[in-house]
Amino acid sequence: MDKKEHELKIIIDPTSGIPYYRQIILQIEMAVADGRMKVGKQLPTVRGLAVDLQVNPNTVVRAYRELEFRGLVTTQHGTGSFISDIEMNMSDVERAQVLSQLVRGFVSQISSYGFTVEDIITYLTDYQEEIGL
Amino acid sequence: MDKKEHELKIIIDPTSGIPYYRQIILQIEMAVADGRMKVGKQLPTVRGLAVDLQVNPNTVVRAYRELEFRGLVTTQHGTGSFISDIEMNMSDVERAQVLSQLVRGFVSQISSYGFTVEDIITYLTDYQEEIGL
Amino acid sequence: MDKKEHELKIIIDPTSGIPYYRQIILQIEMAVADGRMKVGKQLPTVRGLAVDLQVNPNTVVRAYRELEFRGLVTTQHGTGSFISDIEMNMSDVERAQVLSQLVRGFVSQISSYGFTVEDIITYLTDYQEEIGL
Amino acid sequence: MDKKEHELKIIIDPTSGIPYYRQIILQIEMAVADGRMKVGKQLPTVRGLAVDLQVNPNTVVRAYRELEFRGLVTTQHGTGSFISDIEMNMSDVERAQVLSQLVRGFVSQISSYGFTVEDIITYLTDYQEEIGL
DNA sequence: GTGGTCTAGACCACC
DNA sequence: GTGGTCTAGACCACG
Structure with a gap:
């Protein structure tokens, strides 16, 4: 290998x-x-x-x-x-902020395709179950 | 009505x-x-x-x-x-495919920061209310 | 004027x-x-x-x-x-993250002068009273 | 001892x-x-x-x-x-002046983001513990 | 060797 | 007109 x-x-x-x-x-x-x-x-x-x-x-x-x-x-x-080891180096607050920025960027991206936040939530909920299998 | x-x-x-x-x-x-x-x-x-x-x-x-x-x-x-009467609109199936691709890519991205699908859903749900203001 | x-x-x-x-x-x-x-x-x-x-x-x-x-x-x-109107556009979480970054940058700066976090806290506490006058 | x-x-x-x-x-x-x-x-x-x-x-x-x-x-x-025996060290007074300048500058900076001296003190106190780990 | 900053100037996207 | 991206290449700071 x-x-x-x-x-x-x-x-x-x-x-x-x-x-x-x-x-x-x-x-x-x-x-x-x-x-x-x-x-x-x-x-x-x-x-x-x-x-x-x-x-x-x-x-x-x-x-x-x-x-x-x-x-x-x-x-x-x-x-x-x-x-870097994010888990170690970032406080909860900082991680939350990163999440926030990433998600907002994504929402902006998908809305340029005409999708809504609702659409993502629905999709993700399904996806989550799919992964959980 | x-x-x-x-x-x-x-x-x-x-x-x-x-x-x-x-x-x-x-x-x-x-x-x-x-x-x-x-x-x-x-x-x-x-x-x-x-x-x-x-x-x-x-x-x-x-x-x-x-x-x-x-x-x-x-x-x-x-x-x-x-x-015009040309049918250029995406079908529901096509829209679903695009959404799927976008969301899966995003999930992959956020996982590199140690976040989970759960985290996104939680954030989006809050975000949705915030926008709704 | x-x-x-x-x-x-x-x-x-x-x-x-x-x-x-x-x-x-x-x-x-x-x-x-x-x-x-x-x-x-x-x-x-x-x-x-x-x-x-x-x-x-x-x-x-x-x-x-x-x-x-x-x-x-x-x-x-x-x-x-x-x-931009920070108060309006940022969530508490985001503001906290900005604070975090600013403070950490400052701590890094002052420690290059040999001062400690303790020193700042002491100074700020005094300063706060001074302003409060 | x-x-x-x-x-x-x-x-x-x-x-x-x-x-x-x-x-x-x-x-x-x-x-x-x-x-x-x-x-x-x-x-x-x-x-x-x-x-x-x-x-x-x-x-x-x-x-x-x-x-x-x-x-x-x-x-x-x-x-x-x-x-060497040259006295190059800052006196306490000089150190205090430097600290003062630095801190006041920083307070001015963070106030542009809407934060208060209180906010910094709170953050620093937490941060101090975090570092202490 | 590494990354950090800056310049000069080009080309593109948006309003 | 505005900002956004990229190149080519220089010089500095750090290890």
Whole structure:
């Protein structure tokens, strides 16, 4: 078994209309969500990732900054950026605030498709049972 | 007891983060989808709607143009804009698919922050009341 | 009495060692704190302020972005940036989170001078009485 | 009951946001200020301290160099670094002035977000316990 | 080597 | 006109 089969592999789609820095954020969030990136693990360096993705280093910086703001990532100057342990580093209040921002962003997104908060709640309730199986 | 007495009541929310022209598009789409606007019916004039909504006429123009591009609306120069008879609306099934994709993506995202579906539902329920104010 | 005697007058000190964008943030915060900027008032445009301060527009963008993240400022694409009504737009949870971030930043700052949280609490308690006079 | 049994115990907090070399400087300054380190006493060797703190030797070098620049420390090539007899430490009065300036500035800042001195005190008291863990 | 800040200037989206 | 994103590349701070 190759321990590296599920490493962090970010892919930028220039045609998606989604800003590059957001694509980076989303894919790092997903990597954490599905366990490919674990607490304490170092993220690619800013410059390294920029070269990989063929984007400007500043674009990566911006993505990392936003992740740090949200508490998902910790940056140590001169050392690198790491996945932080949110549960440990954030108070309940802070976690609630992150949830709030994420949900509001999502609501804004779905309403641009004409869906309502009601629709999501209904869907999620069903989804929850589905997962619970 | 006429359920259609308010045929087309568009409301712009400047704080939603959704572009004005999109808000107009969405609400016209929804009006068509739920039967408040029917094929052949005339839309408000660009200037009239702009005054109503207190937005720049160009914003309304843009919304109508995009609707025309999608085939939902036909513009007759010098006469006005009308709902065209092309069936461009998403079916319920399609809408459900889109919702599903969006919500699952979001659930994946928030789980990277250690939140659960339960957390979202709770938050949304509160949020819904807050908006309802 | 000239109504404009106390307008927003931002001054960048290139020798202070404080990043320009932080200097902008701090001075806008102060302007709001002392009433020179009020809720709903429009901030200088990004480009306008950049020219005024003789800094790059991106530097102003960054300052405004951070203020928006903190909830002090609301940006409307294509229209401008405005002082937002924090009390209205933020939930208790969100306000608590902003407080948390501000205080933690301050603690980090003062500990670089060798002061402790204890020192601040002591000072603030005295200060509070002083103000209360 | 020797109060000085732990003459110089430096602790690096990687999460504080304060540069390592500053943390070293501050703790040496404080050790001098409260009498744990006296004039003429030898500081730990660069390499020894680097190993102790698990930091890069260059980081210790930098801290010592800055202390030497300030006159607090004298380095004798091939022999070691020593506390010099120049009185560079802030008096209590000076420290109080600095604290005052910092705190008042911060109070002004947070008031732009609608927070009160009371809010900070409450938060700090909680925070203090949290850190104390 | 790492990340942080800033500039100059381009191009896009929204009003 | 407004703000938003991105690039190219420089210089600084930290380890």
